[in-house]
Amino acid sequence: MESLTKNRQTPATLRAMIERAYGPDEVPGPATDWCTELGHGWFNVAYRIRLRSGALVVLKIAPPPGVEVMTYERGAMATELAALELIRAHTTVPVPAVDFADRSRELCDADWFAMPFIDGDNLGMLRDTLTAAERDAYQEQLGAATAELNTIRGTAFGPLTGPGSDSWRTVFTAMIGSVLDDGERRGVGLGHSYAGLRALIESRADSLDEVTEPRFVEWDLWDNNAMVRDGRIVAIIDHERAFWGDPLIEAGFTASELPAFGDSKAFMRGYGHAPLTPVEQIRRRLYGLYLALIMVIETEYRVMTDPGHLAWVRARLDEAVALVTAT
Incomplete structure (x- = not known):
């Protein structure tokens, strides 16, 4: 889905995110098919990434700070991380694990996190x-x-x-x-x-x-x-x-x-x-x-x-x- 809130990143930034989340050994090689945008969501942008080891993961990135969002959407990624922690701790409902979360704004202008790709x-x-x-x-x-x-x-x-x-x-x-x-x-x-x-x-x-x-x-x-x-x-x-x-x-x-x-x-x-x-x-x-x-x-x-x-x-x-x- 196309939306103004999708905070798309360059391949170089995505590689830096992968290195931070999974280490330098997992940064993809020179091939061009390691990254695919997952297009069904309306709000965040999400990428399916094939790591150098072949494992599939997802990078999810919050909207850029300069884009006005509705009041209830502010701080949405912090909410999602809190929700995942609660669900995994207190229920058997299947949800993705959080491999890495970064709210430093050092690699891009928004919060982001990494999780395993769901085969389904x-x-x-x-x-x-x-x-x-x-x-x-x-x-x-x-x-x-x-x-x-x-x-x-x-x-x-x-x-x-x-x-x-x-x-x-x-x-x-x-x-x-x-x-x-x-x-x-x-x-x-x-x-x-x-x-x-x-x-x-x-x-x-x-x-x-x-x-x-x-x-x-x-x-x-x-x-x-x-x-x-x-x-x-x-x-x-x-x-x-x-x-x-x-x-x-x-x-x-x-x-x-x-x-x-x-x-x-x-x-x-x-x-x-x-x-x-x-x-x-x-x-x-x-x-x-x-x-x-x-x-x-x-x-x-x-x-x-x-x-x-x-x-x-x-x-x-x-x-x-x-x-x-x-x-």
Whole structure:
């Protein structure tokens, strides 16, 4: 995917990164086929690297400091590193190991880290080739993996790297408020007034008070962030949007209120979640609104111009606003 935030580096810089992470003996030789950009992500740039030994690894590099990102994306690589550490320490959910992380800004202008390459297929790219039964089986696995991730308990709501709050209502309203602030700052037209959206959110915010225990939330666990092989998930990737929050905000629940995102039944079956209560339904609709606002506003920050994508995300925002209004 093409995006303004992708911080591409020269072969010379990539070689220097390899030397720092794996030592001089692993720097690739003169061949030209040692490096391939992995293109499916929207935010960070990632390269598949063949080391001199033949081992495959990935270098992931954060956006350059001069590119304006949305508020919730600031410090995303530090969040991802914290998330990987938590997941590996407290769950059996498969995630890549971190071979080396560098936040010195000495070799390039941003944070970066190195990890083993995952031998598998990206579920999002594979999805259209699967039968309905195969898709459901993977969604059940995603549900089970998400449920296990959500067993990790935190001490406060908010960013993994802090600061936090003992109130989910305070944290979530600040999260969605910052997205609206980002949109206003760049003059993004939403088809709905910013003041009206803030009032709508506040009028439903008491539903958030039901959430009293901070849990690890992956939030971005879509098909595109699952690597699969031989019918099973072999790795979950891209953890930079994780936080301490309400598990019901997880991506797999989105379709329970926004049908354009698919069918949530298999995910919920794998997760082990009962049908949503009325208060959970209100919260889930607020979370759908949060996602829809991000999808629309990020098009300005990422300079996305595909008319089909722009029309689709704006339709989702209209749908999300209508659902929250109807509760």
